[in-house]
Amino acid sequence: MDEAGPSLIGVLSDTHGLLRPRALQALEACDLILHAGDVGDPGILEELGALAPLTAVRGNCDVGAWAERLPVSTVVTARELSIYMTHIPQDPTRVPPGNQIVVFGHTHTPDQEHRDGVLYLNPGSAGPRRGNLPVSLALLRLEGGSIQVEFVDLEGPA
Secondary structure, eight states: OOSSSOEEEEEEOOOTTOOOHHHHHHHTTOSEEEEOSOOOOHHHHHHHHHHSOEEEOOOTTOOSHHHHTSOSEEEEEETTEEEEEESSOOOGGGSOTTOSEEEOOSSOOOEEEEETTEEEEEOOBOSSOOTTOOBEEEEEEEETTEEEEEEEETTSOO
16 A cells, blocks of 8 residues: 555455455455455455455354454554454444444444544445345545545446
């Protein structure tokens, strides 16, 4: 990542074995990709890793030897921001201090919320549709000191 210019981070979760072409297209320009668990198929990690550096955590549905290699939670640094990743959302008091962004999945509901100076981001589900919830991922744009979140509808027009 270029430390001087803007950074684009692709954030997705809950692919459950389905990596949509629209997701790959949305992530092509990313400097970093974060997958917040329930990957479903190790081939998805290979495809995402071919686009940009990738960090992934294990979700509650990720099983097998490949999944055991994924951490349950981790911390990633991007543009001097500390990003805590986990699959199942945690009580804010259980998130390690010093993180500016918390990325999680599990609920399949895209959402962003600021609490006590921390951005909590759920990109939604990028995999199979669950009920009438949207199918989405998120793009984080880091420029200067600002963080902008854009949700990408994976079933909408490209």
